[in-house]
Amino acid sequence: MKTKLSLLVIVAWALSITALPSVASASCSFADIHFSSDFDSGRLDGCEQTASNSYTLTLKPENTPINPSPWYAFQVTNQSETAQTITITLLSDGAPARYQPRISSDKQNWQPVPYEKDQQQMQFQVTVTDTVYVAGGEIIDTSFYPSWLAELAPTALITLGESSQGRPIHALEHRVDGSADWLVIIGRQHPPEVTGALALVHFSQLLFSDDTAMRVFRQRYNILLVPMVNPDGVAAGNWRHNANGVDLNRDWKRRSQAETQAVHAKLTAITAAGGRIRLALDFHSTWRDVFYTMTADYVTVSGEPLQQPQLVNDWLTALANELAMPIENKPSHNPNSGVFKQYIADQFGVHGVTYEVGDQTDREHIKRSAEAALTTLIKQLFPDY
Known part of the structure; x- marks a missing residue:
């Protein structure tokens, strides 16, 4: 499977944090795009479609106070027959972007995604043909x-x-x-x-x-x-x-x-x-x-x-x-x-x-x-x- 990179991600600050004793995996389905963090080391706390090809994904810490190191790892599935370029905004409670995005089709072989960022945002692009994993680094899970x-x-x-x-x-x-x-x-x-x-x-x-x-x-x-x-x-x-x-x-x-x-x-x-x-x-x-x-x-x-x-x-x-x-x-x-x-x-x-x-x-x-x-x-x- 060929995966062409073309996804815009913006990691922004939130003004406040709500303490969470535990965090369940998130799964969100839209017309053709499905997001899921239902796997070991996955992390995604909510999703919202903001435009035809734009989605906002939220990240929250497990509890506070905390050293601000927002981790994210999720699967993106394109259920249509043609490749789609989507725009994603990652909103992270109380912390700027830290980890460079990487992408993989199998969770084994990872490629860094070109990006730009400043103190509050990170931008990179990905095109989804079938299913890809996006994470803040290689996924090395408990197994x-x-x-x-x-x-x-x-x-x-x-x-x-x-x-x-x-x-x-x-x-x-x-x-x-x-x-x-x-x-x-x-x-x-x-x-x-x-x-x-x-x-x-x-x-x-x-x-x-x-x-x-x-x-x-x-x-x-x-x-x-x-x-x-x-x-x-x-x-x-x-x-x-x-x-x-x-x-x-x-x-x-x-x-x-x-x-x-x-x-x-x-x-x-x-x-x-x-x-x-x-x-x-x-x-x-x-x-x-x-x-x-x-x-x-x-x-x-x-x-x-x-x-x-x-x-x-x-x-x-x-x-x-x-x-x-x-x-x-x-x-x-x-x-x-x-x-x-x-x-x-x-x-x-x-x-x-x-x-x-x-x-x-x-x-x-x-x-x-x-x-x-x-x-x-x-x-x-x-x-x-």
Whole structure:
């Protein structure tokens, strides 16, 4: 099927927000055009036809207050026998456009849509011949992770527990006899942060590959990989939160949610059994590529300095040299923030890093950077290699 792009979308601000405890998928039918978000990770909260080929689609957050990151993902079906060019206006409560539109006929292969935007609007064009999906990025839904993890390391697949709505929190637990050292990797605390999810996939794909260096590393290090900490939010297409309206990456101090409790229980079980967490990575997306790190001289809440204080600085310096480009390293600490990297530092006395990928970072660069990040990291974690 050929899909020709020709769709005008304007993302506008609303003046107020109504808190919604939960958001149901929307489905709207007009003469020949049908919109639906009735699929995993779909998000659309209402639709209205405003002219013969013009439609207004509304987006609302799962609850407020919220970091304004409007996610959208919907299917457009043309039920006529000829291609139609339609104009869509996306109205988003309390937030400007953030995520660049992408289009797919199968939810597997995605193409960016050329667009223009300013502070309040985004414009792009699409022509619908049959059925297409439009989303704020590639759709990586909840069904992807268990099958992908099983392909990476089928004997290491475990479930840490259940989310607030009872979805399994899938993980890989790679164990090495005679080694106490652990590398921890998590992702998808914030559902729409797709570029961070892509980086985690590339990073982990190489980590569990047959590459010689990776095989040697896996003979020395235990690995805990939790690629989707917030399955409820991913399934619902939430902007930021879990099913209870909580930002999980602000909950690591209180650990009030089932998701943070499940990960915490696993990490504390590891250390109670004599394991040593050496580093933890948390993959996210934001406006640009940046690493949020702990300050090297940080003293934890227990009064102890971080182990291997220069580990992350040395790693990111090596990464910059490998990529032959600057790497933005933003060190900070805030014991009351509730973010994962701070929790790792205070709970286990080691570095936690928030690995942020730009929303519009080139997909090939995401892959190249993630692979370079891993190859340079293992040389820091395993200097005898």
